[in-house]
Amino acid sequence: MSVIALNDVVKRYQTGHETVEALKDVDFRAERGEMVTITGPSGSGKSTLLNMIGLLDTPTEGHIRLDGRDVTDFTEDELTEERRSEIGFVFQDFHLLPMLTATENVELPTMWDTSVDRHDRAVDLLHRVGLGDRLDHRPDQLSGGQRQRVAIARALINEPDILLADEPTGNLDQDTGRTILEELTRLKEDENIAIVSVTHDEQMVGYADRVVQLIDGEIQ
Template sequence: MSIIELEGVVKEYQSGSETIEALKGVDFYANRGEMVTVIGPSGSGKSTMLNMTGLLDTPTEGIVRLEGVDVSALSEDELTEKRRSGIGFVFQDFHLLPMLTAVENVELPSMWDTSVDRHGRAIDLLKRVGLEDRLDHLPSELSGGQQQRVAIARALINEPKILLADEPTGNLDQDTARTILAELTRLKTEEDIAIVVVSHDELLMEYADRTVELIDGVIT
């Protein structure tokens, strides 16, 4: 069974008197242990699709299922809990807090849960992404690639079922981008998670198990 599934998803926005159809009947799924890359030009609807996959937005029409369950009837609090416990997010701009160390940034999403050893898991995750010697460094003391690895470790702290990455290599040179993509490829198997990456960078196709192309709100 797919971890996440979009069925016939349409998303419309109002811009003045004009209706903009960002997604036009999208069907999509992702399974545990695979990386799916969604490519397409700017304005094709990739970010809107990622928001649907991450339960950050609701479709105008269609169904979003998480582990086979239609989430349309869930309350906002229930959706928040699903995102917190089941979905990790990695962004192009890292979004690390500048006053916190690497290990503190990784711990942040799990600070609500006192029943787990979040500090130990944060250290373990940073070691797994090759940053065991950067635990106490601030973001300003890390390279772009190192900051992205911290962001990946942070996204994994709550043991999500899905990792969503929005242009994760957009601010990186090609060598560093390849290092990050190789890291994601390894982690999808080790953590048994589904990874969905949206990008206009065709380099990601080399690392994906599947690639889908989104053009003008339609998967081709």
């Protein structure tokens, strides 16, 4: 069973008097333990597709299934809970809070959940991404690659089934980007998660188990 599946998904936006069809009858799936990379030119619908997979937006038509459950008609509160527990997000610009240490940034998604103590997992994740000696460093004391590793650890803190990466190597030099991709490859196997990335980076395509090309809202 696919951890995430989109079936016949259509997304239309109203812009003034014009209707824009951003996605057209898209079928997409991702399995645990694989990395799927979505490519395509600017304006092809990549961000819209990633928002659908991440349950940040809902389709105009079609269905979204998470672990076999149809979540298409979930309320916003229900979708928020699914995102919190099932999906981790990694962004091109890291989105770390500058006043927090690496450990605190990783713990951040769980800070309002008093039922769990994630400190040990945060420390373990930072060790696993090679930052065991940077636990108390703030973002301005870390390199770009180190900040992206903190962001990856943060995305894994809630033990998600899916990791979504939006241009995760976009702000990194080629060597650092390669290190991050090697890290993601190892983590998808260790954590048995699906990684779905949107990228313009040809280097990332080489690490993917499967490449999906999107052009004008359609998968080719």
